[in-house]
Amino acid sequence: MKKILFFAMVALASLTASADLNLQFHYDMGSAIYSKNLSNRPQWTATVENFTPDKWGSTYFFIDANFANNTIPGVYGEISRELKFWKAPVAIHLEYNGGTGLNNAFLAGAAYNWASNDFSKTFSVQALYRYDVKAPSPHNWQLTAVWGIHFAKGLCTFSGYADLARNTALNSNLVFSSEPQFWFNFAPLDWVDDKCKISVGAEVELSNYLAEFGKFYAIPTLAAKWTF
Secondary structure, three states: OHHHHHHHHHHHHHOOOOOOEEEEEEEEOHHHHOOOOOOOOOOEEEEEEEEEEEOOEEEEEEEEEEEEOOEEEEEEEEEEEEEOOOOOOEEEEEEEEEEOOEEEEEEEEEEEEEEOOOOOEEEEEEEEEEEEOOOOOOEEEEEEEEEEEEEOOOOEEEEEEEEEEEOOOOOOOEEEEEOOEEEEEOOOOOOOOOOOOEEEEEEEEEEOOOOOOOOOEEEEEEEEEEEO
């Protein structure tokens, strides 16, 4: 069922008319670095990610699927919609998070978004009310920062997010997670076809709950990405 759900979402994403749809594959080193505590952690993760701006705001989503022993033991996804009918850089932010092994959550609040004139640098900070379904105390909050920096004439990208939240569904009420990514993009090279939008890079998962509740881990991955 998890396989069907993931690949159905991939098919749906491929129909989205956007230059910001990408497919990523990550080799996770957590089970090797933390072999004592995370020996069963899946080594492969596939991610579908999409950002679509429009005249009313923007839509963003991603879906993660972990692969282990020819199965998909875990799927997680987020989808958000930002609405802005005015010129100020503040938007209404609506979001849903859900997946296997984690409680579903609904979020709403405000987002401040900034971009350079050429969109090579972007930044967003969000202050959100968070409703955690089935949590002992479902009314919580979350602060999120998202960034993207393209440099070296588009050859390199530094991007990621950082979340700080109160979440009583977990053993630790105050939770933190961040996933900075670095990508080397081949398309800007003179000897590479512009349509060959492949990137290679790395990600570091920093969290006190994503790998194991209540313990902080820094887990690197090696990754490849294709941007459609």
